[in-house]
Amino acid sequence: MKVVYLLVALLALTSTVVSAYDPSPLQDFCVAAKEKDGVGSNVTQVFVDQLPGLNTLGIALARIDFAPKGLNAPHTHPRGTEILIVLEGTLYVGFVTSNQDGNRLFTKVLNKGDVFVFPIGLIHFQLNVGYGNAVAIAGLSSQNPGAITIANALFKANPPISSEVLTKAFQVDKSIIDYLQKQSWYDNNN
DSSP: OHHHHHHHHHHHHHTOOOOOOOOOOOOOOOOOOOSOOSSSEEEEEEOTTTOGGGTTTOOEEEEEEEOTTOEEEEEEOTTOOEEEEEEESOEEEEEEOOGGGTOOEEEEEEOTTOEEEEOTTOOEEEEEOSSSOEEEEEEESSSSOOOEEHHHHHHSOSSOOOHHHHHHHHTOOHHHHHHHHHSOOOOOBO
């Protein structure tokens, strides 16, 4: 009889199905920016790189401070959904859906206390449309959601993306691409 109980116990232990998920451990490069912010916003990230205690928790946080008319330029988080709450001011926010969905733009004007969700991987932005400063807090669904600012990725790549590629992609004259690649593209992420 003890053998039967032992077999049942072993069967119960070996047939248990456990499922767990942890976001990709990929890390983006983190380089301190010493240049003055030119877009009127400052993002203070609290990702796993800044707070190692977030490791394996699947969450991160960011505070975004906006000057009047300040912009958190179009960007994406390839590994995390973002939920944004406005603490102060008025923000015009939006995201663009994928190619398969026709690249539809969804926007909303948010006031103090309003919340908006940006789906994982979609390009999105926030613009201060109020008369004073604005502050928002973003919660992200990964300890390392990544942040890719679109203009920086295209025009500040190191080494630069071929102007032939960008000229064809944007269907503009090469002189426009050359001009854009020579500009100082600011990184507002700290």
